[in-house]
Amino acid sequence: MREHTVLRVVTKLLIAPIILFALYVQFHGDYSPGGGFQAGVVFAAAIILYALIFGLAEARRAVSPNLLRITGALGALIFAGTGVYAMLRGGNFLDYDYLAHDAIHGQHYGLLLVEFGVGLTVVSVITSIFYVFAGRGRRNDDEQPPGDAR
Amino acid sequence: MIEAFFAQMPALVIVLPLLAAPLCVLLHRGGPSWFVYLLTTWACFGLAFLLFVQVKIGGPISYAMGGWSPPFGIELRLDALNTVVLLLVTGIAAISSVYAKASVAAEIASERAYLFYAALLLCFCGLAGITVTGDAFNLFVFLEISSLSSYALIAMGSKRRALLSAFQYLIMGTIGGTFLLIGIGFLYMMTGSLNMADIASRLPAVADTRTVEAGLAFIVVGTSLKFALFPVHVWLPNAYTYAPSSVSAFIAATATKVAVYALMRFLFTVFGAAYAFDRLPLGEVLLVLSVAAMLSGSMAAIFQTDVKRLLAWSSIAQIGYIVMGFALASSAGVSASVVHMVNHGLIKGALFMAVGAMFWRLRTISLNDIAGLGRQMPITSAAFVVAGLSLIGVPATGGFISKWVLLEAVIAPGHYWLAAAILVSSLMALIYIGRVVEVLYFRERPEGRPDVGEAPVLMLVATWTLVLANIAVGLYATPLIAAAQRAASAVLGDGS
């Protein structure tokens, strides 16, 4: 689709607001509808859109699959790590009260961190899945099944 | 410090694999990932053991996730029942982690081994999560974790059919999960709560409604799909047959048990035995289905030519034993179920590991191809024989103890026809195990096959650990039976 100028221009115009909206949903989740999940999906949609219009290779150069693997794992680690940190501070797992000097602040930090973890994982996973599907091309039936590729 | 650690143990059992799985992905290499897997499972096993002892001494433990007291937050709740299941799951995971290294190296491409270990850890995490939680919705979430990872793990089998069987499992499993979710949704609708204890206290007020009845039905059918009770068992033989060896060993020994546990938890803790068994004819239905499972599963196992498939069908039959126990809704019955859950875990784990070791050598596991292996892989074959005897229920093995307590439980109320079904099914086990043993020892190696040696030491160690555990249980079953009886009285409320 690289020849469709209109699409390319419109996409270029659209991607920035989409990402901005994603960030808004991500960090404004405390006040308005939304949170990590929604933000993650919207953000991923931006990347996917980019990949659809400018090609997978371009998208991969911008956001490499390897990076996604790391951020995906990191997202989950941040979430769980927040819980563990609360544990180390003397609370139960995921007890954000212990994250800061007082409970309310702790809760706020906790929510912020946790939602960030959610967003990171969701955007990474969805984008990776898209990469994998889009990047495979047509397979022949005589190809090796998984696992037997030894 | 120690006190604080003890207080955090219930969460740590889940948190450790939860941290370890992303860690594996970050490590990006098979070897270190295996090491992480090994350490995590053994650490969890240790934790499970400490929890078991703690519950035995001090009674049930409640752990408030996030510090929010239930029902406002999510509660982890450990009692005499789920500590036993947790001990089984972590124990099998720990032993199969020893087994996994060589097996995975042979069956999984090295560049995705780290993902494989991450998925194993997630599956383990999901099963442990289901076991310890005291929250109905949380149970569903962890069920999804374990299910998703097991679909992927099963699809990694070396035959192309693995993909199809994983897909089949995915469809059935998703229907099961959805039913469970609908059931939980109904319960929430009628009680306004997701905490199991809280639901249980609020249910009697709305027990007469059709919504609660339907909720029970959805939960029973949903979990039954997960543990492959008789008419909805079709996914299981393929899934176990085509999965990689380490996966079959781990999942066969734990996943169905945990699903059964989930059903028991709902029936006894949430709905209450009186509602599920006295007001509705659930007990009778489950008894009939368990008998059908035992007979049809054993019968099908007799006619299999692939040893893994044979064991898978036998699992369907063995699930029948477990279901029969708790369907009696008596203290003896529930404890018989628990005993057999543990024993069947040990037996099937050992059998699948032994078969996996043969597969490691031969790359095939059909009856014709393993002919005469008794001489060439004596240690593995002997493990298969002993575990097989346990499956049949020969004395001095764990399987005998199961049969003993189960027979005791069915004969006491005078259900002689159930006793007959158990015995017939055991004798059918004798036939199908006997077939394999005969092939192993009395047939010559097929012409033109190269001689093979034993499997790697770690695989043998893991297999024999489970085999010896079987014998240990068979000779000294008192602790297991005592634990099962505590579990039964914990879920039935009193000694009834």
Place this chain on the structure above:
Amino acid sequence: MSAHWLGWLVAFPALMSLLVAACGRWPNLRESISVATAVALFAGIALFVEPVTAGARPSLTLFEVLPGVGLTFTLEPLGLLFALVASGLWSVTTIYAAGYMRGNEEHAQTRFFVCFALAISAAIGIAFSGNLLTLFIFYEMLTLSTYPLVTHHGDVESRNGGRVYLGILLTTSIGFFLPAIIITYLITGSITFDEAGLFGEAGLSVLGAGALYALFLYGTGKAALMPFHRWLPAAMVAPTPVSALLHAVAVVKAGVFIVLKLSVYVFGVQFLADTGASELMMWVAAFTVLGASLIAMTRDNLKARLAYSTVSQLSYIVLGATMASSFGILGGGMHIAMHAFAKITLFFCAGAIYTATHRKYVSELDGLGYAMPITFTAFFIASVSLIGIPPMGGIWSKWYLMEGAADSGHTAIIMVLALSSLLNIVYLLEIPTRAFFHNPRPDTPRNWHEAPWACVIPLSITATGCIVWFFYPLPFLKLLAPWAP
């Protein structure tokens, strides 16, 4: 003697089997160890004769298998008798086996001797067992350890034989014995053997007791009551020392010993006499006695004929147990020993004949008596003992059995016993008659002679035993004194 020895005695052959396995490369050493183990075991058990006849009942609980039910060994007279017979004859059989296996150049001899030792370990475990669970554990261990012996040849025929063997024994034990134990446990709350029986106050109906008794007796498949006797002829595919071990020493004797033990220590003779619960099984046993004798007459294969003879003779002991009289127990106990000596002699002879001439059909034995005089004389002595004619030990057991039948008022049983003796004469004495009085077949070489000494000496010893026990039955009477008048 300390009760701890009981555990060691059971474990001893099993432990030595490891040593035997380790010495597989040196046949002489291996067989020396086997024989030494056998003799030492017998000596160790004999040490208990004194205290037990004096009334001691040493008991040892190793650990609890199930809550309240331990792995328990208790020594009482019947068990001691069985243990003595089994271990004593095992010594002789081991010597014989060494000669036979080498003489026939059998394969996998190490496995053979290992399983042999395990089997006797299980038999001693049965003899010493102090409760039904322990008994059951060792009963199944005996079945499983003898399975590789039965299928020793590994060909199609032995595989099929082994299948029948394992199939019937495990089916009956899991299908009948196990539920019977559990029902007993549920009714009485105990499965520990008790001199007074367990059902005293349980208020079991006659029908219930009869059904349970039948369940137990059929569950004890090793006692070979019809229609579950098929495994015994099927097991004939085994090498002859195994047949001797199976038929005279360990397996079948374990079966009938269990029947006696159940009747005495679970049901109680008095209980059986009062309720008549064993009546039905008595007629089954009587039927088996006659039926098996009739079948034996039709068998030309020597070992098959002996096998059916065993089926028939076992039911004598079952008769003794079921007629609910202490004479019956006495006779049954005696018959365990007498039949053991006679039948092991017969099998040794059959094996010796096969080793020397490779003949296994009765019709082929014409005129062989002069080539193998010792063997056929021994055969004759043992046959006469089985028939129950003085001066052979077999008369004593038959005597007490008849007395028991008279005592409990079952005149018909006396008739059965008498008729069976006649049938015994027909099918057993035919063999020495052919050997000594018929002309040799034309294809018989002149240079045939006795089997190797390792075969002949054991069979001479056991045949002598048959005669000695006629003149000196005191040891058995002393052991069985609790049931003697």
Place this chain on the structure above:
Amino acid sequence: MTTDIALNIVLLSFMAIVGLAIARLRNLFPVAMLTGLYSLLSASLFTLLDAVDVALTEAAVGAGVTTVLFLATFGLTRAREKPVPRSRTLIGLCVTVLTGAVLIYASLDMPHFGAADTPVQQHPLRDHYLKTVSDEIDVPNTVTAVLGSYRGYDTLGEVVVVFTAGIGVLMLLGVAWRRPNKSAERNR
């Protein structure tokens, strides 16, 4: 209120029609589009139910990403469904009808939609979540507070579900297939 009900009815009947169309169609491209439509309809329904968070997710995942993934998949496979044997469709029909029947049976005793005296509304949870939240967490969006903190463990579980799905897909499809075996075997 009445417009709400009317909208609900319209949306639900559209969903039913779309569902039937999906079941009937054999060509998978329109099916992918229709599933997107279905998701969009349900997102609208969620909005009507005031579940804006869910609606947002549904719209983004269901209507957006899933459709793209479907299309990507058609690049790998055929885009036309194979005919399914009659027996299997019959089983499917039976299961569906049965499930539907049980659902209807269950609905007979359900509390009235939107009523104030349902168990859910009367449970102390509601008060706690809606009132105490300002003291305990002080976040205006209660949904975020509940999902992130009160039931944060569930959310962690859901993140792990997503993560698991990612691992599963990567493991099965992510690494390019090496094909050394065949040539290696041939050389042997």
